[in-house]
Amino acid sequence: xxxxxxxxxxxxxxxxxxxxxxxxxxxxxxxxxxxxxxxxxxxxxxxxxxxxxxxxxxxxxxxxxxxxxxxxxxxxxxxxxxxxxxxxxxxxxxxxxxxxxxxxxxxxxxxxxxxxxxxxxxxxxxxxxxxxxxxxxxxxxxxxxxxxxxxxxxxxxxxxxxxxxxxxxxxxxxxxxxxxxxxxxxxxxxxxxxxxxxxxxxxxxxxxx
Amino acid sequence: xxxxxxxxxxxxxxxxxxxxxxxxxxxxxxxxxxxxxxxxxxxxxxxxxxxxxxxxxxxxxxxxxxxxxxxxxxxxxxxxxxxxxxxxxxxxxxxxxxxxxxxxxxxxxxxxxxxxxxxxxxxxxxxxxxxxxxxxxxxxxxxxxxxxxxxxxxxxxxxxxxxxxxxxxxxxxxxxxxxxxxxxxxxxxxxxxxxxxxxxxxxxxxxxx
DNA sequence: TGTACATCAGTGAACGCGCGTTCACTGATGTAC
DNA sequence: TGTACATCAGTGAACGCGCGTTCACTGATGTAC
Numbered sequence: 001x002x003x004x005x006x007x008x009x010x011x012x013x014x015x016x017x018x019x020x021x022x023x024x025x026x027x028x029x030x031x032x033x034x035x036x037x038x039x040x041x042x043x044x045x046x047x048x049x050x051x052x053x054x055x056x057x058x059x060x061x062x063x064x065x066x067x068x069x070x071x072x073x074x075x076x077x078x079x080x081x082x083x084x085x086x087x088x089x090x091x092x093x094x095x096x097x098x099x100x101x102x103x104x105x106x107x108x109x110x111x112x113x114x115x116x117x118x119x120x121x122x123x124x125x126x127x128x129x130x131x132x133x134x135x136x137x138x139x140x141x142x143x144x145x146x147x148x149x150x151x152x153x154x155x156x157x158x159x160x161x162x163x164x165x166x167x168x169x170x171x172x173x174x175x176x177x178x179x180x181x182x183x184x185x186x187x188x189x190x191x192x193x194x195x196x197x198x199x200x201x202x203x204x205x206x207x208x209x
Numbered sequence: 210x211x212x213x214x215x216x217x218x219x220x221x222x223x224x225x226x227x228x229x230x231x232x233x234x235x236x237x238x239x240x241x242x243x244x245x246x247x248x249x250x251x252x253x254x255x256x257x258x259x260x261x262x263x264x265x266x267x268x269x270x271x272x273x274x275x276x277x278x279x280x281x282x283x284x285x286x287x288x289x290x291x292x293x294x295x296x297x298x299x300x301x302x303x304x305x306x307x308x309x310x311x312x313x314x315x316x317x318x319x320x321x322x323x324x325x326x327x328x329x330x331x332x333x334x335x336x337x338x339x340x341x342x343x344x345x346x347x348x349x350x351x352x353x354x355x356x357x358x359x360x361x362x363x364x365x366x367x368x369x370x371x372x373x374x375x376x377x378x379x380x381x382x383x384x385x386x387x388x389x390x391x392x393x394x395x396x397x398x399x400x401x402x403x404x405x406x407x408x409x410x411x412x413x414x415x416x417x418x
Numbered sequence: 419t420g421t422a423c424a425t426c427a428g429t430g431a432a433c434g435c436g437c438g439t440t441c442a443c444t445g446a447t448g449t450a451c
Numbered sequence: 452t453g454t455a456c457a458t459c460a461g462t463g464a465a466c467g468c469g470c471g472t473t474c475a476c477t478g479a480t481g482t483a484c
Contacts, residue, residue, distance in 0.1 A: 020460030021447060028460085043342055046255060050438060062440085063461040071438060118341070124391075129338025132327070132393035133252055139396035146391065167407035170400075171388065174408045178387025179380065182333075182355065184341035187348035191379075198376035199383045202415055229427030230480060237427085259471060271473085272428040280471060 029067050032057045036078035037085050041126035042119040045134060048075055079138055082123040083145045090114070090122035091152060102156035102164075102207050109176045110200045115183045115192070124149065124173075125180045149173050153207075161208070168206065175203050238276050241266045245287035246294050250335035251328040254343060257284055288336070288347055292354045295332035299323070300361060311365035311373075311416050318385045319409045324392050324401070333358065333382075334389045358382050362416075370417070377415065384412050 035056050036048055050071055051061040068074040090109060108114065109122065118126045124146055131138045150169035157164060164172075179199025183192045244265050245257055259280055260270040277283040299318060317323065318331065327335045333355055340347045359378035366373060388408025392401045 020445085020458095022460095025460060044253075044255075044339070046253075049436095059460095060462050061438090062463060065439075066460055127338075128390045128394045129336075130253070132390065136396050139394060143395050143397060143400065146395065167403055168411070170391075170404055171384070171407035171411035174387035174391050174404060175380070175384040175411065176387065177391060178383035178385065181337045181341065181390065182379075182383050182386060185337045185348060186352050186355065187345050188352060191352060194376055195379055195383060198380035202377070202380035202384065202411075206411055206415075229425095229478085231427095234427060258469095268427095269429050270471090271430060274472075275427055 025066070028057065028059065032059075032064075032067055032074075033078055033081050034085070036074055037081035037123075038119040040075070040078055041082050041086065041121065041123055045075060045079070045127065045130045045138075048078070050074075076137065079123075079127070080141055082127065083141055086121055086123035086126070087145060087148065089120055090149070100156070101158070102153050103204060105153060105156050106172075106176065106200060106203045106207065110179055110183075110196045110203070112193070112196065115180060115196060118184065122149075122180075125177045128177055128181070146170070146173060157207075164207070172203050172206050175199055175206070179203075234275070237266065237268060241268075241273075241276055242283075242287055242290050243294070245283055246290035246332075247328040249284070249287055250291050250295065250330065250332055254284060254288070254336065254339045254347075257287070259283075285346065288332075289350055291332040291336065292350055295330055295335070296354060296357065298329055299331035299358070309365070310367070311362050312413060314362060314365050315381075315385065315409060315412045315416065319388055319392075319405045319412070321402070321405065324389060324405065327393065331358075331389075334386045337386055337390070355379070355382060366416075373416070381412050381415050384408055384415070388412075 032053065036053055039047060039053065039056075048071060050064050053074075054061045054064050064074075068077070091105070114121050124142060127138075128142065131142050150166065150173050153169045153172060154164045176199065179195055179202075183195040183199075186192045186195065241262065245262055248257060248262065248265075257280060259273050263270045263273050273283075277286070300314070323330050333351060336347075337351065340351045359375065359382050362378045362381060363373045385408065388404055388411075392404040392408075395401045395404065
């Protein structure tokens with residue numbers, strides 16, 4: 001004869017039934033935002049569906065308004081989140097937030113893995129087209145992160161390389177954005193790869209000239 | 210006493226009241242498509258509102274289905290139209306459809322007038338972001354016109370210039386698309402101008418190297 | 419060339435679906451005593 | 452530490468608006484004779 005004692009962890013129990021501790025709310029809030037930030041990079045600023053988003057976060061749609069005043073509010077927050085999440089990733093690797101070198105930055109940016117995972121990639125490329133039609137708040141966020149990207153390029157230069165003029169760094173960023181955008185917009189995989197490679201060469205030669 | 214004879218021109222009469230001659234239908238069809246092609250370049254592939262579109266064409270929404278089987282059908286046709294309309298414009302001037310030179314092409318593409326009038330500009334830049342999330346038909350159209358753009362660059366070279374490798378032409382196209390996209394996505398007008406100028410320099414120096 | 423009729427482009431009311439938002443309710447959390 | 456109560460995160464039905472689509476109708480076009 002044996003006695004089996006079943007201990008149900010509070011956290012597990014709460015997660016499976018109806019939990020609403022403060023900690024869990026924060027966790028849910030963060031999860032919703034993160035998923036929204038991913039979703040808009042994959043499908044655009046208009047692509048957020050409240051019910052679908054909540055479902056993907058493991059919740060029901062009604063609770064959405066305990067977290068955000070409106071869908072519009074969420075999109076604005078998710079936009080900012082997409083840029084910060086994407087910046088970390090674009091800098092090369094999920095861990096560090098400084099690129100090892102300008103060359104690494106360019107190669108990582110125009111890589112197939114970045115092309116094939118816009119949801120976790122740089123928001124500048126993922127959303128530049130949409131933001132061209134959006135309000136000035138959205139434009140301001142992009143602007144900030146575009147400048148940060150250009151700065152990252154400059155900082156990634158070796159000591160003995162000549163400093164990168166501001167305009168030139170911006171032009172290289174433009175090439176990266178255009179190359180990645182087109183690589184995603186083209187049907188033929190070979191042409192897509194060629195776009196990545198060719199733009200990479202253009203950017204790298206511009207870096208060292 | 211005088212007799213006034215009022216002659217109402219059939220064409221005018223028809224246009225002001227309810228006209229439905231074959232010629233007018235074709236005219237209306239073309240007008241609707243052209244406006245839709247403009248609208249999607251301005252506001253994106255999802256931005257077509259049937260009632261609004263018909264109103265802008267001087268018609269009411271009910272008649273839409275005498276012209277297109279569905280909204281989806283219209284968008285597909287308008288997409289193709291946007292590319293052909295935009296190509297003529299991007300080549301420099303509304304009249305000719307061959308650029309005078311590669312330099313003119315680049316300068317026209319990255320001009321303020323092009324930046325400030327996406328509705329009449331190149332559909333590659335206006336819609337590349339959207340098409341990255343669209344179906345393979347849309348991608349195929351972009352692909353065709355992207356190649357045509359790269360070819361136009363090559364043909365615009367002077368006799369004594371070295372021929373442009375395929376990949377390099379594509380990379381320059383990528384830079385143009387990125388530069389114009391960012392110039393439209395940025396709030397600060399000075400930064401926007403700088404993006405145009407810097408990308409222009411990058412593209413021109415890539416052309417002659 | 420004129421007359422009768424069929425066609426069909428265009429009109430505007432109405433329908434119905436999708437989706438953002440609201441609301442009454444549940445039950446665990448967390449606080450007051 | 453235990454008990455009573457207020458709070459509030461989450462649920463799911465219901466609401467209402469926007470918008471694509473349908474439909475009965477109008478009247479000019481265009482064709483048959």
